[in-house]
Amino acid sequence: MEATKKEHELIVSVSPHVKSEETTSRIMWTVSLALLPAFLSGVYFFGLKALFITALCVLSSVIFEALYLKVVNKKSVIGDGSGFLTGLLLGMNLPASLWSFSPFTAHVPIIASFVAVVITKQLFGGLGFNVFNPALIGRAFALISWPRAMTIWMAPTASFLTMDAKTTATPLGILKEAGMSELIKVFGDKVSLYEHLLTGNRAGSIGETSAIALLIGGLFLLYKKYITWHIPVSFLGTAALIAWVFGQKGALFAGDPLIHLFSGGMMLGALFMATDYVTSPSIRNAQLIFGAGCGALTMLIRLKGGFPEGVMFAILIMNCFAPILDRGFRSRVFGAVKTAKEIKK
Amino acid sequence: MGLATFKGGIHPPDKKILSANSPITDTKPPKIIVIPLSQHAGAPCKSVVSIGQEVKKGEMIGEPGGFVSAPVHSSVSGKVIAIAEFQNAMGRMVNSVVIENDFKEEWTALKDSPDYMNLPAAELKEKIKAAGIVGLGGAAFPTAVKLSPPKEKPIDVVIINGAECEPYLTADYRLMIEKPKEIIEGLKILMKVLGVSKGFVGIENNKPDAVRKMQEAAKGEAGIEVLALEVKYPQGAEKMLIRAVAGREVPPRGLPMDVGAVVQNVGTALSIFEAARFGKPLIERVVTVTGEGIKEPKNLMARVGTKISELIEQCGGFRDDVAKVVAGGPMMGFALSSLDVPVTKGTSGVLVLPEEGVMHAEDYGPCIRCGRCIDVCAMGLMPSMLSILSEKGMYEAAKEYNLFDCFECGSCAFVCPSKRPIVQLVRLAKSMVKP
Numbered sequence: 011m012e013a014t015k016k017e018h019e020l021i022v023s024v025s026p027h028v029k030s031e032e033t034t035s036r037i038m039w040t041v042s043l044a045l046l047p048a049f050l051s052g053v054y055f056f057g058l059k060a061l062f063i064t065a066l067c068v069l070s071s072v073i074f075e076a077l078y079l080k081v082v083n084k085k086s087v088i089g090d091g092s093g094f095l096t097g098l099l100l101g102m103n104l105p106a107s108l109w110s111f112s113p114f115t116a117h118v119p120i121i122a123s124f125v126a127v128v129i130t131k132q133l134f135g136g137l138g139f140n141v142f143n144p145a146l147i148g149r150a151f152a153l154i155s156w157p158r159a160m161t162i163w164m165a166p167t168a169s170f171l172t173m174d175a176k177t178t179a180t181p182l183g184i185l186k187e188a189g190m191s192e193l194i195k196v197f198g199d200k201v202s203l204y205e206h207l208l209t210g211n212r213a214g215s216i217g218e219t220s221a222i223a224l225l226i227g228g229l230f231l232l233y234k235k236y237i238t239w240h241i242p243v244s245f246l247g248t249a250a251l252i253a254w255v256f257g258q259k260g261a262l263f264a265g266d267p268l269i270h271l272f273s274g275g276m277m278l279g280a281l282f283m284a285t286d287y288v289t290s291p292s293i294r295n296a297q298l299i300f301g302a303g304c305g306a307l308t309m310l311i312r313l314k315g316g317f318p319e320g321v322m323f324a325i326l327i328m329n330c331f332a333p334i335l336d337r338g339f340r341s342r343v344f345g346a347v348k349t350a351k352e353i354k355k
Numbered sequence: 356m357g358l359a360t361f362k363g364g365i366h367p368p369d370k371k372i373l374s375a376n377s378p379i380t381d382t383k384p385p386k387i388i389v390i391p392l393s394q395h396a397g398a399p400c401k402s403v404v405s406i407g408q409e410v411k412k413g414e415m416i417g418e419p420g421g422f423v424s425a426p427v428h429s430s431v432s433g434k435v436i437a438i439a440e441f442q443n444a445m446g447r448m449v450n451s452v453v454i455e456n457d458f459k460e461e462w463t464a465l466k467d468s469p470d471y472m473n474l475p476a477a478e479l480k481e482k483i484k485a486a487g488i489v490g491l492g493g494a495a496f497p498t499a500v501k502l503s504p505p506k507e508k509p510i511d512v513v514i515i516n517g518a519e520c521e522p523y524l525t526a527d528y529r530l531m532i533e534k535p536k537e538i539i540e541g542l543k544i545l546m547k548v549l550g551v552s553k554g555f556v557g558i559e560n561n562k563p564d565a566v567r568k569m570q571e572a573a574k575g576e577a578g579i580e581v582l583a584l585e586v587k588y589p590q591g592a593e594k595m596l597i598r599a600v601a602g603r604e605v606p607p608r609g610l611p612m613d614v615g616a617v618v619q620n621v622g623t624a625l626s627i628f629e630a631a632r633f634g635k636p637l638i639e640r641v642v643t644v645t646g647e648g649i650k651e652p653k654n655l656m657a658r659v660g661t662k663i664s665e666l667i668e669q670c671g672g673f674r675d676d677v678a679k680v681v682a683g684g685p686m687m688g689f690a691l692s693s694l695d696v697p698v699t700k701g702t703s704g705v706l707v708l709p710e711e712g713v714m715h716a717e718d719y720g721p722c723i724r725c726g727r728c729i730d731v732c733a734m735g736l737m738p739s740m741l742s743i744l745s746e747k748g749m750y751e752a753a754k755e756y757n758l759f760d761c762f763e764c765g766s767c768a769f770v771c772p773s774k775r776p777i778v779q780l781v782r783l784a785k786s787m788v789k790p
Contacts, residue, residue, distance in 0.1 A: 021679045021713055022446075022692045024779035026765030028367055028522065028685040028712065032727075032772040034720055090720065138721035138773075292726030292739060336737075343757050344362075344594060344734040345604040 034137075037236055038091030042098055044227035044236075045282065049102060051210045051220035055166035056106035059173065060216040063109050063119055064101030070123035071097030078128050084136070092137050093127055099145035099282065100126050102217025103275065103322075104152070107164040107177065115159040122148035142329045143289045146322050153322075163213035180213045181206075181273045186318035189259070190266070207272035214274070221272040228281035237285040240297035241304075245280040246271055248305030256313055270312065279304070279321035289329045296332075296339035303328045358560055359599040360585035363733040365766045367522050367588055367686070369561055374525045374645040374652035379533060381656050382669055386456050388431055388660030389441050390416065391449040394699040395489040396496045397423030402452055408435045411463040413636050415487075416452050425497040425700075426487040429454055430638035430658035432461040444663070444682035444696045445689050451697070454660070466634035476548045479631055483548070486630035487637045487700075491622035492516060492591070493683055495701035498627070501617055502548050508612040513545045514600050517558040517565065517621045518584060518591030521684025524704045526641040527621045529654045531558065531565040534625055535572035541624030542579060544631050549617060556581040556621075557600045559590055588686060589764040593618045595733050607760050608790075622703075642698055644670045648677040648707035657698045663705055664694040678713040681706040686765045720773035728767035728777065734760050738767035738777050745780035750787040759790045 052060045075093040079086050087093070100122060108115045126148030134140045153160045163183075164175040181203075184193045197203035206212045210220025218224075231237045250267035257265015270276065275283075284290060284304050291300050304324045311320025393399035400417030404410060410429045417427040429452075437453040468474060468482075484499035504510055515538065519527040531538065542554045556573065558566045560583040570581045584590050584599050594605045596618060603614040611618055619627070622640060629635040638659050645652040650671030657666055663682070667673065681688040682702055728738035736757050744753040761781050768777040 020677075020690070020692060020694075021715070022690040023679075023714070024776060024782065025681075025688055025690075025763070026686045026769050026778065027679060027681050027688065027690065027706070027708060027714075028769065029714055029774060030365075030367075030770050030772075032770065033774070034723055034772045037723075037725070037772055087720075136721065138723045287723045287725040290724075292724045292729055293737070294726070294730070336740075340737065340756075341729065341732075341735045343607050343736065343760055344598075345606045345609065346735075 034092075035090045038095045040234060040236060041231065041282070042091065042095050044230045045098055045102065045217065047223035047226045048217045048220055048278065049098070051223040052102060052106070052216035055210055055219060056164060056216055057167060057170045057175075059106040059109040059164070059175075063104055063106055064098065064216060066116070066119045067101035067104070067123050068094055068097035070120045071100065071127045074124050075127045075132065078132050087137065090137065096126055096131065096144045097123060100148045102278065103145060103149045103215050105160065105163055105214075106216050107162045107175070108159060110159075113159070115156065118152050118156050118159060121155075122152040125151040138288055140288055142326055143283055143286050146283060146326050149322055150326060165213060166211050166219070178213045180318065181269070182312065182318040185269070185273075186312075193269075204268060204272070207269070212273075215278075218275045218278040221277050224277040224281055228277070231281070231285075237281075238294060238297070240294050241285050241290060241301040242280045244298045244301030245284055245305045246276070248302040249276060249309050252306060252309035252313075256309070270309070274312070274319040275321040276308065279308070279325055283321070284325050284328070289332055291332045291335040291339070293336050293339045293341060296335035299335055299339070300328055300332060303331065358583055358585040359557075360587055360590065361595040361598045361733055363731050363735070363766070364587040364589065364595075365731050365769055366586070367769060369586075370523045370645075371525050371528065371561070373523065373647075374643050374654055375528060377525075377529075377653045379529050379641055379654045379656050382658065382661060382666065384431060384456055384458060384460070385658065385661045385665055387436075387662075388429075388454050388456065388658065389451050389662070389697040390427055390429065390454065390660040391441065391443050391451045391697060391699055392417045392427060393449050394427060394495060394659070394701060395425045396494060397421060397425070397500070399450065400424065400427050402438055402450070404435050404438075404452060406435055406438060409433070410435060410454060411461050413465060413638060414463040415636070416454075423497055423500050425489050425499070426485065426636075427659075428487055428636040428638050430660050431456040432459050433457040442693055442696050444691060444699065444702065446692055468632060468634065471631040472543065472547065474631070476550065479544055480548050482630050482634065483627055486626065486635065488623060488626045488630060489637070489700050490620055491626065491640055491700065491703065492620035493687065493701050493703050495699070498619065498623060501612075501619070502545070504612045504617075509615060510549045510551055510612060510617050511615040512553045512555065512601055512617075513542060513549060513551050514596060514616060514618045515542050515554070515556040515621055515624050516591055516593075516596055516618050517556050517562075517569065518596060519562070520559055520588045520591040521686055521688075521703075522588075523645050523706055524643045524684045525645070526643045526654055526703055528562050528565055530621050530625055530641060531562070531569055535568045537628045538569070538621050538624045539572045539576060539579065540632070541619075541626070541628040543576065544627050545617065545619060545624065546578070552578045554579045555600045557584050557590075557596050558582070559584050559586045561586045588766060589733055592733065592762060592764060594762075607757065637700055640698070640700060640702070642666060642702055643704040644707075645704060646707035646709075648674050648709040650674060657702075659698055659700060661698045662694070663691065663696055663698060666698070666705055667694065667707070673707060674709065676710045677707055678710040679708040681708065686769070687763065714774055719775045722775060723773060725772060727770040727772070731766045731770050733764065733766065734762065736761055738781070741784065742775050742777045742780040745784035750784045753784040754788050758784055758788070
């Protein structure tokens with residue numbers, strides 16, 4: 011009988027016997043795809059240098075991860091795309107001006123990739139076990155180790171092949187050093203300033219400058235349900251609120267939230283960095299606190315700190331709280347007695 | 356919008372079209388039947404027959420081994436040829452009675468009761484108990500026990516479960532199409548036994564014709580309401596169904612009777628009617644034989660004790676690339692290691708899956724904490740943490756994460772992008788700590 015012939019080959023495993031088509035690698039590659047508009051915008055404004063820096067980060071991240079796994083004799087995970095994504099995010103968080111040979115700074119992306127992938131991710135146990143966002147630790151390491159090289163910003167240029175571009179200050183840098191009126195003066199008027207911030211025609215890290223490109227990618231991820239609204243909305247909402255209330259020196263409720271939302275790494279951070287699954291809480295309510303914390307710390311650093319920008323440190327600090335937030339916001343078990351407040355409703 | 360439902364849940368492809376249009380057909384009488392003495396939740400039966408003894412169809416061959424138990428009956432007339440341990444669908448060895456069919460189809464004397472609705476409640480309950488009726492949805496909990504709630508837990512609503520939320524399965528669907536009147540009669544008997552005036556039938560809205568048929572059958576019946584429910588797995592889980600239909604939440608680790616509800620599957624309702632009306636014991640049930648790996652998917656009326664391999668044969672056999680055969684549905688069924696196991700009262704389906712799409716147990720990755728499992732958990736648990744803690748051997752900690760509230764519906768493992776065997780890890784943890 012045909013049935014018995016096959017019997018010894020039957021697979022026996024625990025239910026469920028059907029699974030969704032979603033896979034970790036598909037998520038990683040889709041997030042990478044969502045970063046494409048912002049990356050292309052970076053290449054458009056910062057030229058070949060931006061392309062080189064990002065490629066260098068992606069290649070080093072993938073190679074370092076493969077080498078490490080070989081050394082410790084673990085199964086290769088290149089296919090899951092998480093090494094690629096870390097490299098891409100790291101590259102997009104660095105200034106294009108790092109591609110420079112006098113002074114020589116092209117080694118910075120390579121070392122930052124090593125710190126991100128090997129130290130921050132693999133030494134903590136690999137995908138799923140890292141406490142901190144690998145790309146942001148890589149960037150933080152670079153900023154602390156090479157503070158000068160990491161804060162030279164090339165002016166956006168229309169010429170793709172430019173290798174010796176002018177340097178300039180970022181909008182947040184001008185805001186910190188010279189104040190709001192000077193910032194508006196540099197860009198002509200307020201409308202022009204918004205325009206530059208939205209399109210990405212301003213100094214900054216490769217992938218952070220175009221708010222529109224980042225929003226397109228972020229909305230795509232929301233539509234695909236790869237991220238939920240909780241972290242981006244609470245992050246941006248809190249930051250906007252603080253910028254409005256305390257953003258203007260000497261007067262309350264007079265700040266300009268839009269300038270803060272569209273400058274620095276705010277969009278890249280809120281949509282792509284803080285939403286990293288591994289280093290953020292998994293419970294939606296906990297994500298609201300996480301996002302609010304990111305937004306508040308970013309604005310604290312921007313308005314009161316020594317750095318002009320605070321997104322990176324804000325997210326890294328909140329990363330520490332992710333596990334404890336999950337624990338504090340455990341969802342209500344079905345049927346559990348409702349609290350007095352809920353019953354009143 | 357507006358259909359009753361619960362929070363969480365998933366939408367797996369329902370694949371019911373494979374067998375939905377195949378009317379219930381009788382199976383060829385088997386030559387040999389193997390009837391396990393334990394087919395239900397609770398104490399195993401004690402055999403009341405001996406080797407060589409002639410038995411009639413419907414004759415009791417195993418008596419209940421305790422209060423939570425149900426008798427078993429022969430599904431053929433013939434001779435007992437062995438009483439020994441045989442493998443069941445779960446892979447366990449169970450004491451079973453083997454009967455050789457003499458193909459005479461001689462019934463034991465059954466007690467006909469044309470005016471069954473006028474019998475006292477206690478007598479109706481006794482008939483249900485004597486017929487060996489258990490929940491046919493899969494859990495096989497003895498029905499008479501559910502109908503005997505303690506005094507301090509008054510029941511005020513009976514719900515017939517026609518959700519059939521498991522993908523592929525169509526046994527309940529066919530019953531609702533073919534025997535709606537009988538199912539409603541079963542519900543009326545249940546309401547009478549429990550002294551309840553409110554009865555519901557809950558059906559997932561992907562079966563609109565079943566909803567219509569059942570509504571027609573219930574027309575004019577006082578206190579009975581047929582509800583279409585949102586299509587979402589696990590809509591047919593007792594707790595979710597009660598939430599959707601009656602708006603009540605069974606407390607953690609509690610039972611439906613804690614909120615005054617009794618839930619019975621549509622197949623069970625039919626058996627209850629047949630037991631009350633004709634005195635017929637539960638010796639056969641509808642089994643959906645389906646899946647991409649079977650040649651002709653069918654809904655078969657199969658006798659308890661028939662080997663699953665015989666059902667597969669009657670459905671044209673396997674296609675070429677069969678990888679997995681499951682007793683039950685794809686979300687909660689048991690993968691079979693042998694096809695030489697009998698159909699029991701709880702066997703709702705035989706699902707044959709081809710190689711394509713079947714997961715191999717070793718192909719899973721680490722938890723990336725995406726939170727999808729938390730979003731879909733109908734019980735409001737954190738399956739991600741349960742799986743991680745179980746993997747690390749931290750079973751006591753898993754208990755703190757409400758391990759024992761999990762009823763293993765598998766929604767978490769379905770959505771997991773890392774394909775983690777969450778249900779397996781949960782079962783492991785449950786076996787390692789006391790509730």
